[in-house]
Amino acid sequence: MTQLEGAAMRRTSFEPMGCPVAGTLELVGEWWSLLIMRDALDGFSRFDEFERNLGIAPTMLTRRLRTLVDAGLLDRRQYSAAPPRYEYVATAKGRDLGPVIVALYAWGRKHVDAGEPSVVMIDQDTDEEILPVMVDRNSGRPLADLNTAFLAGAGADEDMRERLDPGLRAARRQRSRIT
Template structure:
């Protein structure tokens, strides 16, 4: 999808264009639970190596992951979340909570390692303190996505 054709000022279109696709979101999920190496992502996701290479390169280029050398002989790199990648965690948690509510099935749960409790994510507006979705919204800016 070309973000510029759909709505050049839309933050959702821009975000989807940056993150890419479901594979990329799953890679970011695995990075948040500790995966850093190519083989870990491949094993966890069951993704073809060529597809994984492309997605890791795209996430690195987009600034969500960065490559770091962890072995010089032989040269090996790992993929580490950047601050932008770390900022994506609430998106993943909210998306997962939405799926648990609306997509059915026996789905995994996100657990807080410190408390052992299931995480119950909610989106809250930092300015008003109101829960997202509890008030009407409107679009403002780049010509209201004309």
Template structure:
């Protein structure tokens, strides 16, 4: 599929993969540390780490020759996934934490919790449904163009 959401989910859509990436942002790099942190079965972890390496989000680096051991380090592509995880955390805190948030993102200078909001970097304006719309990009095939037009027609009908 040409859809960037579908392509992204193909690489990180399995929930263990996202949790592995989350822990990698906390500085976890070694297999045994992932097992301990996540409580994941080693065979599942091996598969997910291999998938994330193939997808280009993690890099496998040796850290010990005897015995031969590897660590898994975020690539630039993997580091670019951080805002997605933070958005999921924010969404989960807002909608699935009736007892209140268990984890917060804090501004280290003010000490205050951060409230995430997608912003257009060109204008500084928050992304808003009435102001912003998804369109087909220059490389979109006919199927993708038709799907975007179909969705935008429904979105326009909802506005009226």
């Protein structure tokens, strides 16, 4: 590996940011990870299935699967002893990523897919197409209809509290309207 290739492969860790979005990206922010999880949640579990579905190089697939197992999103289970072969099954933590993938699907259907969709989501009990939206659990209202903001939580450090301070946010919003 050349020095340039090594530099291109390194990336900044998002872990110190202390934000749930950044923490999620630390685990699944590499695009192959989300596509592997999409397939795992759709019932694919074997190395050759992931490789065929995604057109991913075996070395990259091996690295991504190891990372997803280490992160607790997939379980690695042996299904053949000779030769040793493994399947990868979503854990409860991995299944909890499902709504995130569905949200990406819904956004892509709205903003990326031109013309007739190549993939649709259905209710397997009725075979009817589902058009997913995220809703607030308390009110049932779609998040897109709400005026939402992030606030610093109890575990936030001083930098996070300052960044998410409602008064400073209002001043930034006002400043952006003027310019």
